[in-house]
Amino acid sequence: MASTSGISASTNFDIDSIVSSLMTVEQKPLTLLSQQKTSYQSKISAYATLQSSLSSFQTALANLSTSSKFNVQSATSGDSSVFTATSSGSATVSNYSIKVGQLAQSQKLATSSFASTSSTVGTGTLTITLGTYDEANNTFTANPDKTAKSVTISATNNSLAGIRDAINAGDAGVTATIVNDGQSGGRLVLTSKESGEINSIKITVADADGNNADADGLSRLAYDPTASAGSGKNLVELQEARNAKLNIDGIDVESASNVVTGVLNGITLSLFKASPDTAVSLNVTKDVKAIKDSVNAFVTAFNAVNTTLRNLTKFDDSTTTAADRKNGALLGDATARSISSQIKMSLTKSVGGTDAFSTLSQIGVGIQRDGSLALDSSKLEKAINTNLDDVAKLFAAVGVPSDVETRFVTQGSKTQSGNYAINITQAATKGTLTGNASPDLNIEAGVNDTLSIKINSISYNLTLAAGNYASVEELAQQLQTQLKDAKSSAEVSVEGGMLKITSPEYGTGSTLEITGGTAASGLFGSDPVAVEGLDVAGTINGAEATGKGQVLTSTAVGNPAEGLVVSVRGTATGSRGSIGLSVGYAAQLNELVKGFTSDAGLLANRTEGLQESIKRVTKQEDALEVRLTAVQARYRAQFVALDVLMTQMKTTQSYLTQQLAAISANS
Structure with a gap:
C-alpha cells in the first residue's frame, strides 16, 4: 500500500523530504516579507530613540528660548534667620540695607471660660467682619477686599464645640479653636486667618434673647473694638493684629504679611525675626551660574542628539562582509538625514537683530569636526557679564516694542528676525x-x-x-462683592446713574446676559443694553493679521513676520510703532524640533507610515501562508498519487515477469 508520508516501502520515495525541499523554494517570498517587516520594526524603534533624544533636547531649548529665562537673579540675605529673599528676575541689581522692626501677626480673641465643650452658649447669628481698627479715633473700617460672613447658630449647634465647627465651616476669614485653660472646660479662641492690621476682627451678634451686647447668651461672643468691655466688646484680645514694619535704606515700610511683595520691584521678602537695631544686607546680583548651567544643558542635550543621529545613521566599514556589518538602523534614511541637516543648518547661520553677537562661537560655543558642540566656560561668562541682553537675543526670541502698550508674545516657526510695523484699525474692547x-x-x-x-x-x-x-455707588459695591465671591472678575460701575457690568475678557465672545432673578428689572430696568466685545484688527509688517481679543497674529503666508504674535492694549488706532524681533538659536531650534516631535510632526507621520506598511505586509504574509498551505497539500497529493501509480506499475511488472518466465519454461 502506498504511503502518504515518510518513505514508501514499495518505491523508496521520501515524500516528506521531497515536499519539504519544494516548499523551501516556495517560501522564499514569505522570507522576504518577514525581512521587510523586521526592517520596518527596526526603523520604528530607531525613530522612537530619536524622538526621545529630540524631546530631551527640546527641554533644554525651552530654558533658553524666551528672554525671561535670562532674567535670572540671586537675592542673598546677610542673615537668613531674619529674612530670606527671592527675585523674579526683574529686580534692580543692587545692595540694600534692611531693618525688620516687627513681624506681622494675626489678631487672636478669646471667650471667657466655659464648664465644658458641650456647654450651651446661645442661639442667633454671628456676623464676622474683617477690617482696620483705628485706636486713636476709635473707629473700625471694613476691609474692602473681604466680605462679611454670617454664621447661624441654632439649637443644633449652640454648644461651644458646635459654634467652633460652625465658624470654621462658614469660611469667615477666622479660625476657631477650643483651648483648655486648665481651670475649666475651655475657651473659644478666634484667630484671623491672615495677618496685618487690615484683618482685625469685628463680631456683631443678633442674639435670640433680644440683647445683642450683654455678657449673656450668644452675645458673649460679640466683639466691637469701638465698644466698651461687657457692652459689645465681650471677648478678650490675646494678640493684637499688627503689620510688619521694615526700614529699607532709611525708608519706613509696612506690610500686612510677613511675605513682603511690591516694596522692592521683583523682590519677595520672607520675614522670620525682628531685628530693629541691626541692619541686614540684601544683595541682588545676576545669577551667572544659572545662565551658564542652562547653556551647558543646551550643549549637552545637542551633543546627545548628535550622537544619537550618528549612531543611527552610521556605516560600519570594520568588516569586509556586508552581512557582518553593524550599520545604523537609519543608514541612508531620508528622514534622519533631513533632521540632521536642518538642525546643523540652524546652528551654522548667523542670527540677526543683535548688536554684539551673531554666532554661537562669539560667546564660546563652538562646533567640532564631528558635529558636536564644545563650551568655553570662561568666554561665555565674560559675554554674560559684559552683554547679557545680546546673549539673550542670541538664544531667545526677543521682541522689543516701541509702543508702551504693545507687547511681544511669541513667534512662529517661519518668523524671521526683523523690525515690523504695527498698525491698528480696530482696538479690542470688552x-x-x-x-x-x-x-x-x-x-x-x-x-x-x-x-x-x-x-x-x-x-x-x-x-x-x-x-x-x-446710593447707586453703594449698591454697585454690593453687586461687585457678590460677583467677586462667585469667582467672577467682572467689574461693576455706575454710568449716568445706572449700573454697568464690564466683562473681564476682550473680543468676540465677551458677552453679558441677564437670565433671570427677582432683582433683574429693579437693578437694570426692562431693557438693558448689552454690547459684545470686539477683537483687535490691523496689520503687521504691512500685511493683514488675525485678531483675537487683544492678541494680533501675522497670518500672511510668505511674509517675514508670518507667525509673529503681539498683544495690543489701549484704545488708540493707527500706527502703534514697531516690534524689533531677534529670533535666536534656541528659539529657532525649539520651533524646528517641535515640528519633528509633535503628535502631527515628521517622526510621528513617518512612524505611522511604517506601521501601515507593517499592516500591509502582515496581510500579504497571511495570504501567502494560506496559499503555501494549499501548495504543500497539492505537492503531497501529487507525490502520493505518483507513489500509488508506481506501486501499481511495479505490481504489473512483477506479474508480467512471472508470466513471461512461465511461458519460457513451457516452450
Missing part, C-alpha cells in the same frame, strides 16, 4: 451690560434680592444683601 433705568436701592430679602447673569458663557446666581442702599 463686552458690557448697562441698565436703561436707575436701579431700585431698596433690596428686600426674598422679594428682589436675586440675580442670574451669564458672563462669557458662564452662569452666576447671586443673592444681594438686603438693605436700603444710600
Whole structure:
C-alpha cells in the first residue's frame, strides 16, 4: 500500500523530504516579507530613540528660548534667620540695607471660660467682619477686599464645640479653636486667618434673647473694638493684629504679611525675626551660574542628539562582509538625514537683530569636526557679564516694542528676525451690560434680592444683601462683592446713574446676559443694553493679521513676520510703532524640533507610515501562508498519487515477469 508520508516501502520515495525541499523554494517570498517587516520594526524603534533624544533636547531649548529665562537673579540675605529673599528676575541689581522692626501677626480673641465643650452658649447669628481698627479715633473700617460672613447658630449647634465647627465651616476669614485653660472646660479662641492690621476682627451678634451686647447668651461672643468691655466688646484680645514694619535704606515700610511683595520691584521678602537695631544686607546680583548651567544643558542635550543621529545613521566599514556589518538602523534614511541637516543648518547661520553677537562661537560655543558642540566656560561668562541682553537675543526670541502698550508674545516657526510695523484699525474692547433705568436701592430679602447673569458663557446666581442702599455707588459695591465671591472678575460701575457690568475678557465672545432673578428689572430696568466685545484688527509688517481679543497674529503666508504674535492694549488706532524681533538659536531650534516631535510632526507621520506598511505586509504574509498551505497539500497529493501509480506499475511488472518466465519454461 502506498504511503502518504515518510518513505514508501514499495518505491523508496521520501515524500516528506521531497515536499519539504519544494516548499523551501516556495517560501522564499514569505522570507522576504518577514525581512521587510523586521526592517520596518527596526526603523520604528530607531525613530522612537530619536524622538526621545529630540524631546530631551527640546527641554533644554525651552530654558533658553524666551528672554525671561535670562532674567535670572540671586537675592542673598546677610542673615537668613531674619529674612530670606527671592527675585523674579526683574529686580534692580543692587545692595540694600534692611531693618525688620516687627513681624506681622494675626489678631487672636478669646471667650471667657466655659464648664465644658458641650456647654450651651446661645442661639442667633454671628456676623464676622474683617477690617482696620483705628485706636486713636476709635473707629473700625471694613476691609474692602473681604466680605462679611454670617454664621447661624441654632439649637443644633449652640454648644461651644458646635459654634467652633460652625465658624470654621462658614469660611469667615477666622479660625476657631477650643483651648483648655486648665481651670475649666475651655475657651473659644478666634484667630484671623491672615495677618496685618487690615484683618482685625469685628463680631456683631443678633442674639435670640433680644440683647445683642450683654455678657449673656450668644452675645458673649460679640466683639466691637469701638465698644466698651461687657457692652459689645465681650471677648478678650490675646494678640493684637499688627503689620510688619521694615526700614529699607532709611525708608519706613509696612506690610500686612510677613511675605513682603511690591516694596522692592521683583523682590519677595520672607520675614522670620525682628531685628530693629541691626541692619541686614540684601544683595541682588545676576545669577551667572544659572545662565551658564542652562547653556551647558543646551550643549549637552545637542551633543546627545548628535550622537544619537550618528549612531543611527552610521556605516560600519570594520568588516569586509556586508552581512557582518553593524550599520545604523537609519543608514541612508531620508528622514534622519533631513533632521540632521536642518538642525546643523540652524546652528551654522548667523542670527540677526543683535548688536554684539551673531554666532554661537562669539560667546564660546563652538562646533567640532564631528558635529558636536564644545563650551568655553570662561568666554561665555565674560559675554554674560559684559552683554547679557545680546546673549539673550542670541538664544531667545526677543521682541522689543516701541509702543508702551504693545507687547511681544511669541513667534512662529517661519518668523524671521526683523523690525515690523504695527498698525491698528480696530482696538479690542470688552463686552458690557448697562441698565436703561436707575436701579431700585431698596433690596428686600426674598422679594428682589436675586440675580442670574451669564458672563462669557458662564452662569452666576447671586443673592444681594438686603438693605436700603444710600446710593447707586453703594449698591454697585454690593453687586461687585457678590460677583467677586462667585469667582467672577467682572467689574461693576455706575454710568449716568445706572449700573454697568464690564466683562473681564476682550473680543468676540465677551458677552453679558441677564437670565433671570427677582432683582433683574429693579437693578437694570426692562431693557438693558448689552454690547459684545470686539477683537483687535490691523496689520503687521504691512500685511493683514488675525485678531483675537487683544492678541494680533501675522497670518500672511510668505511674509517675514508670518507667525509673529503681539498683544495690543489701549484704545488708540493707527500706527502703534514697531516690534524689533531677534529670533535666536534656541528659539529657532525649539520651533524646528517641535515640528519633528509633535503628535502631527515628521517622526510621528513617518512612524505611522511604517506601521501601515507593517499592516500591509502582515496581510500579504497571511495570504501567502494560506496559499503555501494549499501548495504543500497539492505537492503531497501529487507525490502520493505518483507513489500509488508506481506501486501499481511495479505490481504489473512483477506479474508480467512471472508470466513471461512461465511461458519460457513451457516452450
